[in-house]
Amino acid sequence: MSIDWRGVMPAVTTKFTNDDQLDFENFELNIEAQLEAGVHGIVLGGTLGEASTLSDEEKSELTQGTVQIVSSKVPVLINIAEQTTKAAIAAAQKAEVDGANALMMLPPMRYKADARETVTYFKEVANNTELPIMVYNNPVDYGIEVTLEMFEELLACNNIEAVKESTRDISNVTRIRNEFGDRLKIMTGVDTLALESLLMGADGWIAGLVCAFPKETVAIYELQKAGRIQEALEIYRWFLPLLELDINSKLVQNIKLAEVATGIGTENVRAPRLPLVGKEREHVLGVINQALQNRPQLPDYKKHLV
Template structure:
């Protein structure tokens, strides 16, 4: 498992009856890889994992692994119980995934002893390479750099951190304790340039679902130290990237996909598609961005807009 580059937190496509559209998802996955993405993260928050049944999760993993043969597919592991999380981790391993992105338990916010036990049990459940997902804003559990170092010392298959605290100082703090022992990924779209400057080497991205060419170009400019090019592209992209950082990020990102012809705005309840002032404002932001969209070469999307 090579933890590097732009890895989309892939959205889950639904048809008119809100069943999973596997055909579209295969085309979508292929298109993002063709545009330079280095792997795919399935069943994450952006993938609406909480609305998927266990069988649906398995079917998604099987489809994407078969579609992008040889490209890393990472399964996000989120559950209410440790036993459920372990079961999903083993299922991911059995179905050809290359890595796991491990989340803290849903709903129950335990102390460090409990949370560590949950994470450690998942790490030990398979030999797959593991990424720890730190998102205290969304999940209420904050993995401090010292705690991450503790886990690192005890688990040889713990290889990466998705840092979504929105504080880029965390990247420096983790590296100060562990040097290059763990690969650090930025997990919020509007901190990618700052995160790379602090030492991150990857990006679990959201808007990439609609604009992979721009996302990969931005990452490459920042990683290669092309500051002028990176800042110019970043300034253009930021109004869209900020959509990844608000409660309705799923609805917003799927809406952008729909408007640029690479997806549908459909979401499963309790989420509902945006309407009214939210829709008007989102359209305005997207319209302004598209007026000055940079000319970046991209692979053509092979599927019709759904």
């Protein structure tokens, strides 16, 4: 089993009702907007998806619901972020039963595993599922870096196919490509380095602000892919103040507020998160409103969609 690791894959937010239940009505509204814009996959249960607050039952319900909504138009990925190898294997196998097409997988949570432990953790999960795996390499936020030497060992597992590259080191895209060629697909995971990473050879973009601005995000990817770099750059320059809302501890609240502004989401978050208030809220709304006032007219990017 394999998927096409390319294009824009939104790390979607999880929608909640006013009484803190899964809100599939607003979730479907957002997913349909993503599909209409031309995204290439849907990633569930990441940081933006408030994964740490979701029960196993909710993750399962979310996966099954998303599979039904997308109806095989694009692959559905679910994030694995567990504290034990046993729990990670169980989560991967449940995702397979629920209909997920692939996994995004973080190193062990809480415990700072060393290189040997981290490699063993990934391998144990890979050897106990048929689903393709994208390793989420984010040492800035999660404290463990998956190095090139570690990937050399991991690629012995045929279903470890991609990396979500979030080291913030733009040259790492080139290092990975030089070392592994096309064997390890590269999905950039930092919104504020997205175009730079794509131009350096990344295959795609696991995106955040796409949750509120799907067409602009896909347009940047498709235009640069078609060699229309200047057009992509103009949109990206407009987008950057919004993209910076993603590299912030309140990224969930920020992006959900942006979803409200574009009419494809709600502001409901799950405690301990709370909606933004005061000057913090005013600042984020200012960034969003400024962007909406200057929202670019997009060129016809869809003719490049495959």
